[in-house]
Amino acid sequence: MNFIKKISSVLLALSIGGSMLGVNAFAASKEDVISTAKSSGIRSDYCVMIENYLATNSSFSSADYDQMIYLMNYYGGEYLTKYADEKFGKKVEDLTEQEKEQINNEIPKEEKVEILKEISEKTKDLGINLEVDVENVESGNITVYISSNIEKQSKRTVADVMSMAKKNGVELPEDLTTVQVSKEHNTTNLTQGVGTTMAIENAVTETGGELEFKVNYIAVAIAVLVVTLGIGGVIIVARKNKESDI
């Protein structure tokens, strides 16, 4: 449910920015937001993500929560309701994870783009730049670029984890103290400056390692082999022809 995720993310972003849309406030709570996410057909792992996010961000007012619920119902509920009924004759809350996924795959990409563009317009005023790559739609993919001015820097390190563990009497493996307080792990600095592109995550992430160097070597090796054989062939045959001519 990619677009639902994008939407739900932006909904929260809109709320963070304090966007003012006409909503009927009913003094919602964090729990109401989570239960709305679950009942409006948002994929279950995204619901956990929203739950995690709200657990660590307590600065929202009930008006903010109202806003989240309103937008979640509008973008998530309305669109999903239509497709859930048409496709499976079900209510949104009764959809299985597979059915949600199927609906997401079947919603025309053009429609998704329109929704995202609409959201993009709304987020501009909030300092969040959400750009939809329309060109990619034709090739079967929608790419959304999001950037903000949030500083991307992490402070907690392995050393912190160790120190907390030790303080609490946890026995650490002997080599841990020497191995992990290395420069690389101890200075986890992810800063990329102003205008940082936000993190892009997949539920199942690409974990194939960093191949750039190996790939380049293999590419070069194959290219060199082909060219060498080709040129070799040309020279050998040309000589042969020349000899037979003489």
Place this chain on the structure above:
Amino acid sequence: MSESSKKNPFKKWLPFWTTPILMFLIIGGIIVAVLAVPFAKIKTYSEFIFNSKNTADVSGLSLISSYRSSTAPDLVSNKEDTLGHTIIYPYYGDVYAIVNCQNAGITDVPVFWGTDNDILSKGAGQYTGSTYFGLEGNSVVCGHNNTVFYNLANCKQGDLVEVITTYGKFTYQVSEIVHFKESDRTYVAPTEDERLTLYTCWTDGMPGSSDDRIGVICEVIDKSFYD
């Protein structure tokens, strides 16, 4: 020079140029044929060779995750929300745990909160759509198969996996080894039981990446919060 060539220079130059071209094509064809079988495994390389544009679908955007600012305080849970214990929530990009599975040769792997490329180049990452360690649900951690989770495939049923976090120490036991496709979210989805899922790319010994994943599912056997 032969008489016929003198009379018709075309006859001379035609084989002179076509023969090497044909040879080139034959050799090229042999190479393509040899590479055809393992093509699936080297398709990553082919993208670089042919400079194809990467148009991978973005299936998740963690706009809702925020990195720790320089003045950010620790995020401490309400005990009533977290089974009566205090959890120190990580910010996006924080190291908040260390994973060990001595039997498999996984030692002292730092676990960050989040799974973007920056993070995975530094250690393992926990999917932000999964549960914090120690709480009910599925805690999903992934890492690269050529670095931190190089030995993940060595895990066997019954092996112990130890997770040391900023707020407690948790011990798990490997209960199942699974293989799944990148598009299959079955094993990273939330669960009702408390479990740890570790996964990485499954390339069956080949270098590089693939659409296949190997997952190690662990059940919790001991929990020890610091408070």
